[in-house]
Amino acid sequence: MQMQQKEIKMNFSDNFLFENIKDGDFQKMMCCFTPKIENFKKNQIVCDFGKNPGIVGIIREGTAITVRNGINGNRTILESLEEGDIFGEAFTVCDKLSDGIFVICEEDCQVMFMDYRNILHRCSSGCQAHNRLLENFFYMLARRSVMLSRRVELLSRRTIRDKILCYLSMESCSQKTRKIRLPMSLSNLSDYLCVDRSAMMREIKKLNDEGIIKSEKKFITILDNSIDEDI
Amino acid sequence: MQMQQKEIKMNFSDNFLFENIKDGDFQKMMCCFTPKIENFKKNQIVCDFGKNPGIVGIIREGTAITVRNGINGNRTILESLEEGDIFGEAFTVCDKLSDGIFVICEEDCQVMFMDYRNILHRCSSGCQAHNRLLENFFYMLARRSVMLSRRVELLSRRTIRDKILCYLSMESCSQKTRKIRLPMSLSNLSDYLCVDRSAMMREIKKLNDEGIIKSEKKFITILDNSIDEDI
Structure with missing residues:
Protein backbone atom coordinates (compact mmCIF):
# COMPACT_ATOMS: atom_id res chain seq x y z
CA MET A 1 0.00 0.00 0.00
CA SER A 149 -35.88 -0.43 7.85
CA ARG A 150 -38.42 0.82 5.28
CA ARG A 151 -37.41 -1.97 2.92
CA VAL A 152 -37.82 -4.64 5.64
CA GLU A 153 -41.25 -3.22 6.44
CA LEU A 154 -42.23 -3.49 2.76
CA LEU A 155 -40.76 -6.93 2.15
CA SER A 156 -42.38 -8.34 5.26
CA ARG A 157 -45.82 -7.92 3.62
CA ARG A 158 -46.82 -11.33 2.37
CA THR A 159 -48.72 -10.53 -0.84
CA ILE A 160 -47.87 -8.41 -3.88
CA ARG A 161 -51.00 -6.32 -3.29
CA ASP A 162 -49.98 -5.58 0.31
CA LYS A 163 -46.44 -4.70 -0.76
CA ILE A 164 -47.74 -2.21 -3.34
CA LEU A 165 -50.23 -0.65 -0.91
CA CYS A 166 -47.62 -0.40 1.85
CA TYR A 167 -45.18 1.26 -0.57
CA LEU A 168 -47.81 3.77 -1.71
CA SER A 169 -48.77 4.58 1.88
CA MET A 170 -45.10 5.20 2.78
CA GLU A 171 -44.47 7.34 -0.27
CA SER A 172 -47.66 9.29 0.38
CA CYS A 173 -46.40 10.08 3.90
CA SER A 174 -42.92 11.06 2.69
CA GLN A 175 -44.21 13.15 -0.25
CA LYS A 176 -47.05 14.58 1.88
CA THR A 177 -49.58 14.08 -0.92
CA ARG A 178 -52.02 11.47 -2.16
CA LYS A 179 -50.76 12.04 -5.71
CA ILE A 180 -47.45 10.22 -5.57
CA ARG A 181 -44.70 10.72 -8.10
CA LEU A 182 -42.98 7.35 -8.50
CA PRO A 183 -39.28 7.96 -7.86
CA MET A 184 -38.28 4.95 -9.95
CA SER A 185 -39.41 3.04 -13.04
CA LEU A 186 -42.03 0.31 -12.64
CA SER A 187 -39.38 -2.22 -13.54
CA ASN A 188 -37.11 -0.99 -10.73
CA LEU A 189 -40.11 -0.87 -8.40
CA SER A 190 -40.76 -4.57 -8.98
CA ASP A 191 -37.10 -5.28 -8.14
CA TYR A 192 -37.33 -3.07 -5.05
CA LEU A 193 -40.44 -4.94 -3.88
CA CYS A 194 -38.85 -8.28 -4.89
CA VAL A 195 -41.87 -9.33 -6.94
CA ASP A 196 -42.43 -10.42 -10.50
CA ARG A 197 -42.94 -7.37 -12.74
CA SER A 198 -45.90 -8.84 -14.66
CA ALA A 199 -47.65 -9.93 -11.46
CA MET A 200 -47.11 -6.44 -10.03
CA MET A 201 -48.56 -4.81 -13.17
CA ARG A 202 -51.63 -7.07 -12.96
CA GLU A 203 -52.15 -6.07 -9.32
CA ILE A 204 -51.78 -2.35 -10.13
CA LYS A 205 -54.38 -2.75 -12.88
CA LYS A 206 -56.70 -4.50 -10.42
CA LEU A 207 -56.28 -1.70 -7.85
CA ASN A 208 -57.16 0.78 -10.61
CA ASP A 209 -60.22 -1.25 -11.63
CA GLU A 210 -61.36 -1.40 -8.00
CA GLY A 211 -61.11 2.38 -7.69
CA ILE A 212 -58.47 2.22 -4.95
CA ILE A 213 -55.77 4.00 -6.93
CA LYS A 214 -55.48 5.88 -10.21
CA SER A 215 -52.28 5.47 -12.23
CA GLU A 216 -51.18 8.05 -14.80
CA LYS A 217 -47.68 7.56 -16.17
CA LYS A 218 -45.21 8.48 -13.39
CA PHE A 219 -48.03 9.35 -10.94
CA ILE A 220 -50.24 7.19 -8.76
CA THR A 221 -53.10 8.81 -6.84
CA ILE A 222 -54.53 7.08 -3.79
CA LEU A 223 -58.32 7.38 -4.14
CA ASP A 224 -59.67 5.12 -1.45
CA ASN A 225 -59.49 6.09 2.20
CA SER A 226 -59.31 2.51 3.34
CA ILE A 227 -55.87 1.82 1.86
CA ASP A 228 -54.36 1.49 5.32
CA GLU A 229 -56.96 -0.94 6.46
CA ASP A 230 -55.88 -3.35 3.76
CA ILE A 231 -52.27 -3.52 4.86
CA MET B 1 -40.09 18.47 31.06
CA SER B 149 -29.20 -5.62 5.62
CA ARG B 150 -29.20 -9.37 6.40
CA ARG B 151 -32.97 -9.29 6.80
CA VAL B 152 -33.46 -7.50 3.46
CA GLU B 153 -31.23 -10.10 1.80
CA LEU B 154 -33.37 -12.89 3.27
CA LEU B 155 -36.75 -11.32 2.54
CA SER B 156 -35.78 -10.54 -1.03
CA ARG B 157 -35.75 -14.30 -1.79
CA ARG B 158 -39.00 -15.08 -3.54
CA THR B 159 -39.85 -18.59 -2.26
CA ILE B 160 -40.06 -20.07 1.23
CA ARG B 161 -37.47 -22.67 0.26
CA ASP B 162 -35.01 -19.99 -0.88
CA LYS B 163 -35.58 -17.97 2.28
CA ILE B 164 -34.83 -20.99 4.48
CA LEU B 165 -31.72 -21.95 2.48
CA CYS B 166 -30.43 -18.38 2.48
CA TYR B 167 -30.96 -18.16 6.24
CA LEU B 168 -29.11 -21.45 6.82
CA SER B 169 -26.24 -20.35 4.60
CA MET B 170 -25.90 -17.06 6.52
CA GLU B 171 -26.06 -18.74 9.91
CA SER B 172 -23.55 -21.35 8.81
CA CYS B 173 -21.13 -18.54 7.87
CA SER B 174 -21.69 -16.67 11.15
CA GLN B 175 -21.48 -19.78 13.33
CA LYS B 176 -18.59 -21.17 11.25
CA THR B 177 -20.10 -24.66 11.16
CA ARG B 178 -22.46 -26.73 9.02
CA LYS B 179 -24.28 -27.85 12.18
CA ILE B 180 -26.27 -24.72 12.97
CA ARG B 181 -27.85 -24.08 16.34
CA LEU B 182 -31.08 -22.17 15.67
CA PRO B 183 -30.91 -19.00 17.76
CA MET B 184 -34.71 -18.71 17.87
CA SER B 185 -37.80 -20.93 17.98
CA LEU B 186 -39.24 -22.19 14.69
CA SER B 187 -42.28 -20.04 15.32
CA ASN B 188 -40.11 -16.92 15.64
CA LEU B 189 -38.10 -18.03 12.61
CA SER B 190 -41.26 -18.07 10.48
CA ASP B 191 -42.04 -14.52 11.69
CA TYR B 192 -38.45 -13.45 10.97
CA LEU B 193 -38.69 -14.88 7.43
CA CYS B 194 -42.24 -13.46 7.06
CA VAL B 195 -43.68 -16.78 5.96
CA ASP B 196 -46.50 -18.99 7.16
CA ARG B 197 -45.24 -21.33 9.91
CA SER B 198 -46.96 -24.45 8.54
CA ALA B 199 -45.68 -23.80 5.02
CA MET B 200 -42.17 -23.33 6.43
CA MET B 201 -42.39 -26.59 8.39
CA ARG B 202 -43.51 -28.45 5.23
CA GLU B 203 -40.54 -27.02 3.33
CA ILE B 204 -38.09 -27.99 6.11
CA LYS B 205 -39.50 -31.54 6.03
CA LYS B 206 -39.05 -31.63 2.24
CA LEU B 207 -35.43 -30.45 2.55
CA ASN B 208 -34.86 -33.25 5.10
CA ASP B 209 -36.48 -35.83 2.79
CA GLU B 210 -34.32 -34.66 -0.11
CA GLY B 211 -31.16 -35.11 2.01
CA ILE B 212 -30.24 -31.43 1.77
CA ILE B 213 -30.47 -30.77 5.51
CA LYS B 214 -30.90 -32.81 8.69
CA SER B 215 -33.00 -31.29 11.51
CA GLU B 216 -32.61 -32.42 15.12
CA LYS B 217 -34.46 -30.28 17.65
CA LYS B 218 -32.57 -26.95 17.92
CA PHE B 219 -29.96 -28.01 15.36
CA ILE B 220 -30.01 -28.08 11.56
CA THR B 221 -27.07 -29.64 9.71
CA ILE B 222 -26.43 -28.68 6.10
CA LEU B 223 -25.68 -31.96 4.29
CA ASP B 224 -25.69 -31.05 0.65
CA ASN B 225 -22.85 -29.06 -0.87
CA SER B 226 -25.08 -27.52 -3.48
CA ILE B 227 -27.14 -25.47 -1.00
CA ASP B 228 -25.68 -22.24 -2.36
CA GLU B 229 -26.49 -23.12 -5.92
CA ASP B 230 -30.15 -23.26 -5.03
CA ILE B 231 -30.31 -19.74 -3.71
Whole structure:
Protein backbone atom coordinates (compact mmCIF):
# COMPACT_ATOMS: atom_id res chain seq x y z
CA MET A 1 0.00 0.00 0.00
CA GLN A 2 1.19 3.44 -0.86
CA MET A 3 0.97 5.90 2.03
CA GLN A 4 0.12 9.44 1.08
CA GLN A 5 0.21 11.95 3.87
CA LYS A 6 -0.34 15.09 1.83
CA GLU A 7 -1.64 16.35 -1.48
CA ILE A 8 -4.63 14.04 -1.72
CA LYS A 9 -6.85 15.71 -4.25
CA MET A 10 -10.35 16.22 -2.97
CA ASN A 11 -12.29 14.84 -5.90
CA PHE A 12 -15.30 13.86 -3.83
CA SER A 13 -17.48 16.88 -4.30
CA ASP A 14 -20.49 14.58 -4.71
CA ASN A 15 -19.52 12.52 -1.72
CA PHE A 16 -21.79 13.14 1.22
CA LEU A 17 -19.06 12.30 3.73
CA PHE A 18 -17.21 15.50 2.81
CA GLU A 19 -20.24 17.75 2.35
CA ASN A 20 -19.72 21.28 3.69
CA ILE A 21 -16.02 20.67 4.23
CA LYS A 22 -13.69 23.10 2.48
CA ASP A 23 -10.72 21.87 0.49
CA GLY A 24 -8.24 23.43 2.95
CA ASP A 25 -9.88 21.71 5.90
CA PHE A 26 -10.00 18.46 3.93
CA GLN A 27 -6.23 18.63 3.35
CA LYS A 28 -5.60 19.27 7.06
CA MET A 29 -7.74 16.31 8.07
CA MET A 30 -6.06 14.04 5.59
CA CYS A 31 -2.71 14.80 7.29
CA CYS A 32 -4.15 13.41 10.55
CA PHE A 33 -6.05 10.55 8.95
CA THR A 34 -3.10 9.19 6.95
CA PRO A 35 -5.40 7.49 4.45
CA LYS A 36 -4.01 4.80 2.18
CA ILE A 37 -4.54 4.92 -1.55
CA GLU A 38 -4.41 1.62 -3.42
CA ASN A 39 -5.03 0.50 -7.00
CA PHE A 40 -6.84 -2.72 -7.89
CA LYS A 41 -7.26 -4.79 -11.03
CA LYS A 42 -10.57 -6.25 -12.21
CA ASN A 43 -11.79 -9.13 -9.97
CA GLN A 44 -9.24 -8.38 -7.24
CA ILE A 45 -10.45 -8.37 -3.63
CA VAL A 46 -10.57 -4.76 -2.46
CA CYS A 47 -11.61 -5.54 1.10
CA ASP A 48 -12.44 -8.62 3.20
CA PHE A 49 -14.58 -7.29 6.06
CA GLY A 50 -14.15 -10.49 8.09
CA LYS A 51 -10.38 -9.87 8.20
CA ASN A 52 -10.26 -6.06 8.09
CA PRO A 53 -12.73 -4.65 10.56
CA GLY A 54 -12.39 -0.93 11.08
CA ILE A 55 -11.77 -0.02 7.45
CA VAL A 56 -13.86 2.51 5.55
CA GLY A 57 -13.18 2.85 1.84
CA ILE A 58 -14.04 5.39 -0.83
CA ILE A 59 -13.97 4.53 -4.53
CA ARG A 60 -11.86 7.23 -6.21
CA GLU A 61 -11.99 5.68 -9.68
CA GLY A 62 -13.65 2.64 -11.26
CA THR A 63 -16.44 0.40 -10.00
CA ALA A 64 -16.74 -2.42 -7.50
CA ILE A 65 -19.37 -4.62 -5.88
CA THR A 66 -20.05 -5.68 -2.29
CA VAL A 67 -20.77 -9.41 -2.20
CA ARG A 68 -21.56 -12.10 0.32
CA ASN A 69 -19.78 -15.39 -0.31
CA GLY A 70 -21.96 -18.34 0.68
CA ILE A 71 -20.64 -21.46 2.38
CA ASN A 72 -19.72 -23.00 -0.99
CA GLY A 73 -18.24 -19.86 -2.47
CA ASN A 74 -21.33 -18.70 -4.37
CA ARG A 75 -21.81 -14.99 -4.48
CA THR A 76 -24.75 -12.73 -3.70
CA ILE A 77 -24.29 -9.14 -4.83
CA LEU A 78 -25.29 -6.78 -2.00
CA GLU A 79 -24.40 -3.42 -3.52
CA SER A 80 -22.87 -1.79 -6.57
CA LEU A 81 -20.22 0.85 -5.92
CA GLU A 82 -19.25 3.70 -8.23
CA GLU A 83 -16.84 6.62 -8.11
CA GLY A 84 -17.40 8.59 -4.92
CA ASP A 85 -19.25 5.75 -3.14
CA ILE A 86 -18.29 4.69 0.35
CA PHE A 87 -18.19 1.14 1.63
CA GLY A 88 -17.70 -0.47 4.99
CA GLU A 89 -19.31 2.20 7.16
CA ALA A 90 -21.67 -0.42 8.59
CA PHE A 91 -19.54 -3.56 8.43
CA THR A 92 -16.44 -2.20 10.10
CA VAL A 93 -17.46 -2.86 13.66
CA CYS A 94 -19.51 -6.04 13.37
CA ASP A 95 -16.79 -8.60 12.73
CA LYS A 96 -18.81 -11.77 13.32
CA LEU A 97 -21.62 -10.70 11.00
CA SER A 98 -19.15 -9.40 8.42
CA ASP A 99 -17.61 -12.80 7.72
CA GLY A 100 -17.94 -13.72 4.08
CA ILE A 101 -18.57 -10.13 2.96
CA PHE A 102 -16.10 -8.73 0.43
CA VAL A 103 -15.68 -5.79 -1.90
CA ILE A 104 -14.57 -7.02 -5.33
CA CYS A 105 -13.22 -4.83 -8.10
CA GLU A 106 -15.42 -4.82 -11.22
CA GLU A 107 -13.30 -2.45 -13.28
CA ASP A 108 -9.76 -1.40 -12.43
CA CYS A 109 -10.20 0.97 -9.53
CA GLN A 110 -8.46 3.24 -7.08
CA VAL A 111 -9.61 3.22 -3.48
CA MET A 112 -8.86 5.46 -0.50
CA PHE A 113 -8.96 3.58 2.82
CA MET A 114 -9.41 5.23 6.20
CA ASP A 115 -9.54 3.83 9.70
CA TYR A 116 -13.01 4.51 11.10
CA ARG A 117 -11.48 5.30 14.48
CA ASN A 118 -9.81 8.32 12.88
CA ILE A 119 -13.26 9.50 11.85
CA LEU A 120 -14.75 8.89 15.29
CA HIS A 121 -11.96 10.28 17.45
CA ARG A 122 -10.89 13.85 17.17
CA CYS A 123 -7.13 14.10 16.74
CA SER A 124 -4.84 16.33 18.77
CA SER A 125 -4.85 19.01 16.03
CA GLY A 126 -8.55 19.50 16.77
CA CYS A 127 -9.52 20.21 13.14
CA GLN A 128 -12.79 22.12 13.22
CA ALA A 129 -14.10 20.32 10.17
CA HIS A 130 -13.86 17.04 12.05
CA ASN A 131 -17.20 17.57 13.80
CA ARG A 132 -18.80 18.12 10.41
CA LEU A 133 -17.22 14.93 9.06
CA LEU A 134 -18.43 13.00 12.08
CA GLU A 135 -21.97 14.31 11.61
CA ASN A 136 -21.89 13.41 7.92
CA PHE A 137 -20.60 9.93 8.72
CA PHE A 138 -23.27 9.41 11.34
CA TYR A 139 -25.96 10.78 9.03
CA MET A 140 -24.94 8.37 6.26
CA LEU A 141 -25.17 5.42 8.61
CA ALA A 142 -28.49 6.58 10.09
CA ARG A 143 -29.93 7.14 6.63
CA ARG A 144 -28.85 3.69 5.49
CA SER A 145 -30.51 2.24 8.56
CA VAL A 146 -33.79 4.08 7.90
CA MET A 147 -33.82 3.05 4.23
CA LEU A 148 -33.20 -0.59 5.19
CA SER A 149 -35.88 -0.43 7.85
CA ARG A 150 -38.42 0.82 5.28
CA ARG A 151 -37.41 -1.97 2.92
CA VAL A 152 -37.82 -4.64 5.64
CA GLU A 153 -41.25 -3.22 6.44
CA LEU A 154 -42.23 -3.49 2.76
CA LEU A 155 -40.76 -6.93 2.15
CA SER A 156 -42.38 -8.34 5.26
CA ARG A 157 -45.82 -7.92 3.62
CA ARG A 158 -46.82 -11.33 2.37
CA THR A 159 -48.72 -10.53 -0.84
CA ILE A 160 -47.87 -8.41 -3.88
CA ARG A 161 -51.00 -6.32 -3.29
CA ASP A 162 -49.98 -5.58 0.31
CA LYS A 163 -46.44 -4.70 -0.76
CA ILE A 164 -47.74 -2.21 -3.34
CA LEU A 165 -50.23 -0.65 -0.91
CA CYS A 166 -47.62 -0.40 1.85
CA TYR A 167 -45.18 1.26 -0.57
CA LEU A 168 -47.81 3.77 -1.71
CA SER A 169 -48.77 4.58 1.88
CA MET A 170 -45.10 5.20 2.78
CA GLU A 171 -44.47 7.34 -0.27
CA SER A 172 -47.66 9.29 0.38
CA CYS A 173 -46.40 10.08 3.90
CA SER A 174 -42.92 11.06 2.69
CA GLN A 175 -44.21 13.15 -0.25
CA LYS A 176 -47.05 14.58 1.88
CA THR A 177 -49.58 14.08 -0.92
CA ARG A 178 -52.02 11.47 -2.16
CA LYS A 179 -50.76 12.04 -5.71
CA ILE A 180 -47.45 10.22 -5.57
CA ARG A 181 -44.70 10.72 -8.10
CA LEU A 182 -42.98 7.35 -8.50
CA PRO A 183 -39.28 7.96 -7.86
CA MET A 184 -38.28 4.95 -9.95
CA SER A 185 -39.41 3.04 -13.04
CA LEU A 186 -42.03 0.31 -12.64
CA SER A 187 -39.38 -2.22 -13.54
CA ASN A 188 -37.11 -0.99 -10.73
CA LEU A 189 -40.11 -0.87 -8.40
CA SER A 190 -40.76 -4.57 -8.98
CA ASP A 191 -37.10 -5.28 -8.14
CA TYR A 192 -37.33 -3.07 -5.05
CA LEU A 193 -40.44 -4.94 -3.88
CA CYS A 194 -38.85 -8.28 -4.89
CA VAL A 195 -41.87 -9.33 -6.94
CA ASP A 196 -42.43 -10.42 -10.50
CA ARG A 197 -42.94 -7.37 -12.74
CA SER A 198 -45.90 -8.84 -14.66
CA ALA A 199 -47.65 -9.93 -11.46
CA MET A 200 -47.11 -6.44 -10.03
CA MET A 201 -48.56 -4.81 -13.17
CA ARG A 202 -51.63 -7.07 -12.96
CA GLU A 203 -52.15 -6.07 -9.32
CA ILE A 204 -51.78 -2.35 -10.13
CA LYS A 205 -54.38 -2.75 -12.88
CA LYS A 206 -56.70 -4.50 -10.42
CA LEU A 207 -56.28 -1.70 -7.85
CA ASN A 208 -57.16 0.78 -10.61
CA ASP A 209 -60.22 -1.25 -11.63
CA GLU A 210 -61.36 -1.40 -8.00
CA GLY A 211 -61.11 2.38 -7.69
CA ILE A 212 -58.47 2.22 -4.95
CA ILE A 213 -55.77 4.00 -6.93
CA LYS A 214 -55.48 5.88 -10.21
CA SER A 215 -52.28 5.47 -12.23
CA GLU A 216 -51.18 8.05 -14.80
CA LYS A 217 -47.68 7.56 -16.17
CA LYS A 218 -45.21 8.48 -13.39
CA PHE A 219 -48.03 9.35 -10.94
CA ILE A 220 -50.24 7.19 -8.76
CA THR A 221 -53.10 8.81 -6.84
CA ILE A 222 -54.53 7.08 -3.79
CA LEU A 223 -58.32 7.38 -4.14
CA ASP A 224 -59.67 5.12 -1.45
CA ASN A 225 -59.49 6.09 2.20
CA SER A 226 -59.31 2.51 3.34
CA ILE A 227 -55.87 1.82 1.86
CA ASP A 228 -54.36 1.49 5.32
CA GLU A 229 -56.96 -0.94 6.46
CA ASP A 230 -55.88 -3.35 3.76
CA ILE A 231 -52.27 -3.52 4.86
CA MET B 1 -40.09 18.47 31.06
CA GLN B 2 -38.05 18.17 34.20
CA MET B 3 -34.42 19.11 33.74
CA GLN B 4 -31.96 17.11 35.80
CA GLN B 5 -28.38 18.21 35.63
CA LYS B 6 -26.95 15.93 38.30
CA GLU B 7 -27.63 12.79 40.24
CA ILE B 8 -29.05 10.75 37.39
CA LYS B 9 -28.75 7.20 38.53
CA MET B 10 -26.95 5.01 36.03
CA ASN B 11 -29.37 2.11 35.92
CA PHE B 12 -28.42 1.09 32.40
CA SER B 13 -25.86 -1.58 33.14
CA ASP B 14 -27.34 -3.71 30.34
CA ASN B 15 -27.44 -0.80 27.98
CA PHE B 16 -24.83 -1.07 25.26
CA LEU B 17 -24.57 2.71 24.89
CA PHE B 18 -22.90 2.96 28.30
CA GLU B 19 -20.80 -0.20 28.12
CA ASN B 20 -17.32 0.20 29.61
CA ILE B 21 -18.20 3.60 31.07
CA LYS B 22 -17.70 3.92 34.82
CA ASP B 23 -20.40 5.43 36.99
CA GLY B 24 -18.22 8.46 37.87
CA ASP B 25 -17.58 9.18 34.18
CA PHE B 26 -21.26 8.69 33.44
CA GLN B 27 -22.18 11.34 36.03
CA LYS B 28 -19.64 13.79 34.57
CA MET B 29 -21.01 13.29 31.06
CA MET B 30 -24.58 13.72 32.23
CA CYS B 31 -23.63 17.19 33.53
CA CYS B 32 -22.57 18.17 30.01
CA PHE B 33 -25.43 16.39 28.25
CA THR B 34 -28.21 17.91 30.36
CA PRO B 35 -30.57 15.03 29.58
CA LYS B 36 -34.27 15.44 30.19
CA ILE B 37 -36.22 12.89 32.19
CA GLU B 38 -39.93 12.67 31.53
CA ASN B 39 -42.76 10.40 32.66
CA PHE B 40 -45.51 9.15 30.34
CA LYS B 41 -48.87 7.49 30.82
CA LYS B 42 -50.10 4.51 28.78
CA ASN B 43 -50.89 5.43 25.13
CA GLN B 44 -49.20 8.84 25.40
CA ILE B 45 -46.90 9.89 22.56
CA VAL B 46 -43.32 9.67 23.82
CA CYS B 47 -41.70 11.01 20.65
CA ASP B 48 -42.80 12.21 17.20
CA PHE B 49 -39.70 11.81 15.02
CA GLY B 50 -41.18 13.99 12.28
CA LYS B 51 -41.31 16.93 14.72
CA ASN B 52 -38.34 16.13 16.98
CA PRO B 53 -35.34 15.26 14.89
CA GLY B 54 -32.15 15.03 16.89
CA ILE B 55 -33.64 13.28 19.91
CA VAL B 56 -32.30 9.99 21.26
CA GLY B 57 -34.29 8.37 24.06
CA ILE B 58 -33.62 5.62 26.57
CA ILE B 59 -36.44 3.79 28.34
CA ARG B 60 -35.64 3.93 32.07
CA GLU B 61 -38.85 2.21 33.20
CA GLY B 62 -41.86 0.66 31.46
CA THR B 63 -42.41 -0.37 27.85
CA ALA B 64 -43.17 1.41 24.59
CA ILE B 65 -43.51 0.70 20.88
CA THR B 66 -42.18 2.40 17.78
CA VAL B 67 -44.97 2.69 15.22
CA ARG B 68 -45.50 4.05 11.74
CA ASN B 69 -48.85 5.80 11.29
CA GLY B 70 -50.23 5.26 7.79
CA ILE B 71 -52.00 7.97 5.81
CA ASN B 72 -55.32 7.12 7.46
CA GLY B 73 -53.95 6.79 10.96
CA ASN B 74 -53.53 3.00 10.98
CA ARG B 75 -50.52 1.75 12.83
CA THR B 76 -47.72 -0.62 11.95
CA ILE B 77 -45.57 -1.66 14.90
CA LEU B 78 -41.90 -1.35 13.96
CA GLU B 79 -40.23 -2.23 17.25
CA SER B 80 -40.98 -3.08 20.89
CA LEU B 81 -39.01 -1.18 23.51
CA GLU B 82 -38.24 -2.32 27.05
CA GLU B 83 -36.30 -0.95 29.99
CA GLY B 84 -32.79 -0.01 28.88
CA ASP B 85 -33.69 0.10 25.18
CA ILE B 86 -32.72 3.05 23.04
CA PHE B 87 -34.82 4.62 20.32
CA GLY B 88 -34.28 7.26 17.71
CA GLU B 89 -30.62 6.61 17.01
CA ALA B 90 -31.42 6.12 13.33
CA PHE B 91 -34.41 8.42 12.89
CA THR B 92 -32.92 11.51 14.43
CA VAL B 93 -31.30 12.88 11.34
CA CYS B 94 -33.60 11.73 8.56
CA ASP B 95 -36.54 14.08 9.06
CA LYS B 96 -38.33 13.51 5.77
CA LEU B 97 -38.27 9.73 6.13
CA SER B 98 -39.18 9.94 9.81
CA ASP B 99 -42.57 11.52 9.20
CA GLY B 100 -45.34 9.41 10.65
CA ILE B 101 -42.99 7.50 12.98
CA PHE B 102 -43.78 7.74 16.69
CA VAL B 103 -42.86 6.14 19.98
CA ILE B 104 -46.02 5.37 21.97
CA CYS B 105 -46.11 4.40 25.62
CA GLU B 106 -47.47 0.88 26.22
CA GLU B 107 -47.15 0.89 30.00
CA ASP B 108 -46.48 3.98 32.13
CA CYS B 109 -42.85 4.74 31.47
CA GLN B 110 -39.98 7.04 32.27
CA VAL B 111 -37.71 8.14 29.48
CA MET B 112 -34.38 9.93 29.38
CA PHE B 113 -33.94 12.14 26.30
CA MET B 114 -30.61 13.32 24.96
CA ASP B 115 -29.70 15.47 21.99
CA TYR B 116 -27.71 13.34 19.55
CA ARG B 117 -25.42 16.31 18.88
CA ASN B 118 -24.23 16.06 22.48
CA ILE B 119 -23.24 12.48 21.80
CA LEU B 120 -21.48 13.35 18.54
CA HIS B 121 -19.64 16.50 19.64
CA ARG B 122 -17.15 16.42 22.45
CA CYS B 123 -17.89 19.13 24.98
CA SER B 124 -15.39 21.62 26.37
CA SER B 125 -14.84 19.49 29.50
CA GLY B 126 -13.32 16.85 27.23
CA CYS B 127 -14.65 13.88 29.22
CA GLN B 128 -12.46 10.90 28.38
CA ALA B 129 -15.42 8.55 28.44
CA HIS B 130 -17.01 10.50 25.59
CA ASN B 131 -14.92 8.69 22.95
CA ARG B 132 -16.14 5.41 24.35
CA LEU B 133 -19.76 6.60 24.28
CA LEU B 134 -19.33 7.74 20.69
CA GLU B 135 -17.87 4.36 19.70
CA ASN B 136 -20.74 2.55 21.43
CA PHE B 137 -23.31 4.79 19.73
CA PHE B 138 -21.73 4.28 16.34
CA TYR B 139 -21.43 0.53 16.91
CA MET B 140 -25.13 0.28 17.78
CA LEU B 141 -26.10 2.07 14.61
CA ALA B 142 -23.71 0.01 12.47
CA ARG B 143 -24.97 -3.21 14.01
CA ARG B 144 -28.58 -2.25 13.38
CA SER B 145 -27.67 -1.52 9.77
CA VAL B 146 -25.95 -4.91 9.32
CA MET B 147 -28.87 -6.78 10.90
CA LEU B 148 -31.36 -4.97 8.65
CA SER B 149 -29.20 -5.62 5.62
CA ARG B 150 -29.20 -9.37 6.40
CA ARG B 151 -32.97 -9.29 6.80
CA VAL B 152 -33.46 -7.50 3.46
CA GLU B 153 -31.23 -10.10 1.80
CA LEU B 154 -33.37 -12.89 3.27
CA LEU B 155 -36.75 -11.32 2.54
CA SER B 156 -35.78 -10.54 -1.03
CA ARG B 157 -35.75 -14.30 -1.79
CA ARG B 158 -39.00 -15.08 -3.54
CA THR B 159 -39.85 -18.59 -2.26
CA ILE B 160 -40.06 -20.07 1.23
CA ARG B 161 -37.47 -22.67 0.26
CA ASP B 162 -35.01 -19.99 -0.88
CA LYS B 163 -35.58 -17.97 2.28
CA ILE B 164 -34.83 -20.99 4.48
CA LEU B 165 -31.72 -21.95 2.48
CA CYS B 166 -30.43 -18.38 2.48
CA TYR B 167 -30.96 -18.16 6.24
CA LEU B 168 -29.11 -21.45 6.82
CA SER B 169 -26.24 -20.35 4.60
CA MET B 170 -25.90 -17.06 6.52
CA GLU B 171 -26.06 -18.74 9.91
CA SER B 172 -23.55 -21.35 8.81
CA CYS B 173 -21.13 -18.54 7.87
CA SER B 174 -21.69 -16.67 11.15
CA GLN B 175 -21.48 -19.78 13.33
CA LYS B 176 -18.59 -21.17 11.25
CA THR B 177 -20.10 -24.66 11.16
CA ARG B 178 -22.46 -26.73 9.02
CA LYS B 179 -24.28 -27.85 12.18
CA ILE B 180 -26.27 -24.72 12.97
CA ARG B 181 -27.85 -24.08 16.34
CA LEU B 182 -31.08 -22.17 15.67
CA PRO B 183 -30.91 -19.00 17.76
CA MET B 184 -34.71 -18.71 17.87
CA SER B 185 -37.80 -20.93 17.98
CA LEU B 186 -39.24 -22.19 14.69
CA SER B 187 -42.28 -20.04 15.32
CA ASN B 188 -40.11 -16.92 15.64
CA LEU B 189 -38.10 -18.03 12.61
CA SER B 190 -41.26 -18.07 10.48
CA ASP B 191 -42.04 -14.52 11.69
CA TYR B 192 -38.45 -13.45 10.97
CA LEU B 193 -38.69 -14.88 7.43
CA CYS B 194 -42.24 -13.46 7.06
CA VAL B 195 -43.68 -16.78 5.96
CA ASP B 196 -46.50 -18.99 7.16
CA ARG B 197 -45.24 -21.33 9.91
CA SER B 198 -46.96 -24.45 8.54
CA ALA B 199 -45.68 -23.80 5.02
CA MET B 200 -42.17 -23.33 6.43
CA MET B 201 -42.39 -26.59 8.39
CA ARG B 202 -43.51 -28.45 5.23
CA GLU B 203 -40.54 -27.02 3.33
CA ILE B 204 -38.09 -27.99 6.11
CA LYS B 205 -39.50 -31.54 6.03
CA LYS B 206 -39.05 -31.63 2.24
CA LEU B 207 -35.43 -30.45 2.55
CA ASN B 208 -34.86 -33.25 5.10
CA ASP B 209 -36.48 -35.83 2.79
CA GLU B 210 -34.32 -34.66 -0.11
CA GLY B 211 -31.16 -35.11 2.01
CA ILE B 212 -30.24 -31.43 1.77
CA ILE B 213 -30.47 -30.77 5.51
CA LYS B 214 -30.90 -32.81 8.69
CA SER B 215 -33.00 -31.29 11.51
CA GLU B 216 -32.61 -32.42 15.12
CA LYS B 217 -34.46 -30.28 17.65
CA LYS B 218 -32.57 -26.95 17.92
CA PHE B 219 -29.96 -28.01 15.36
CA ILE B 220 -30.01 -28.08 11.56
CA THR B 221 -27.07 -29.64 9.71
CA ILE B 222 -26.43 -28.68 6.10
CA LEU B 223 -25.68 -31.96 4.29
CA ASP B 224 -25.69 -31.05 0.65
CA ASN B 225 -22.85 -29.06 -0.87
CA SER B 226 -25.08 -27.52 -3.48
CA ILE B 227 -27.14 -25.47 -1.00
CA ASP B 228 -25.68 -22.24 -2.36
CA GLU B 229 -26.49 -23.12 -5.92
CA ASP B 230 -30.15 -23.26 -5.03
CA ILE B 231 -30.31 -19.74 -3.71
